Amino acid sequence: MKRLLLLRHAKSSWHDPSLADFERPLNQRGRAAARMMGDYLVHKALLPDLVLCSAAQRARETLAFIQDRLDGDLPAMIEKSLYEASPAEIAGIVKKAAPGIGTVMVIGHNTGLEELARRLSRKGNEKARKLMASKYPTGAMAVIEISGNGWSKLDGKDASLQHFVRPRDLED
Numbered sequence: 001m002k003r004l005l006l007l008r009h010a011k012s013s014w015h016d017p018s019l020a021d022f023e024r025p026l027n028q029r030g031r032a033a034a035r036m037m038g039d040y041l042v043h044k045a046l047l048p049d050l051v052l053c054s055a056a057q058r059a060r061e062t063l064a065f066i067q068d069r070l071d072g073d074l075p076a077m078i079e080k081s082l083y084e085a086s087p088a089e090i091a092g093i094v095k096k097a098a099p100g101i102g103t104v105m106v107i108g109h110n111t112g113l114e115e116l117a118r119r120l121s122r123k124g125n126e127k128a129r130k131l132m133a134s135k136y137p138t139g140a141m142a143v144i145e146i147s148g149n150g151w152s153k154l155d156g157k158d159a160s161l162q163h164f165v166r167p168r169d170l171e172d
Helices: 028-043 057-069 087-095 112-119 126-134
Strands: 002-008 050-054 076-079 103-108 141-146 159-165
Touching (some): 002 112, 050 057, 057 103, 087 103, 087 112
Parallel strands (some): 002 103
Antiparallel strands (some): 141 159
16 A cells, blocks of 8 residues: 655745746745644654655745654655646656655645646545545645555556645644
8 A cells, every 4th residue: 555645835925026936935824834734744644755845945845844843854855847747747756656665745736736636536535535626725735545566557546535634624
């Protein structure tokens, strides 16, 4: 059994219009959301064996805030190709993960991340599927279980959505 965590980067800032989209940082709400998601990962024992993170500033900051909550470094690879990646491109990157890796987290962007999550979530938790179908906001994460031994067949046939969590679900 494999587990795929598809995390949309946390909320970014539009404060400085001179910044290129790739360089936009997290805003205050995004930093808080990333911390909450890190706490959620610890609480639910969803620690990734590998993180594949977009090279965009807001994705890298999301990763940094999550790592801070996990008291250590997560094995992470910064992947420039995850920025503006299609669902097929994201899946192609995940498929390259070593067969021995049990949990992969992708920190990426819409629309590719959301579309991949939907394609891989045709089965599973009905309430989570409906929630995810309504909106995949910044900072939200799909937890998908994949039967089988390797990552090479990431096509949705053996995938099942277990959870869909949004930062607002974690607020006190």
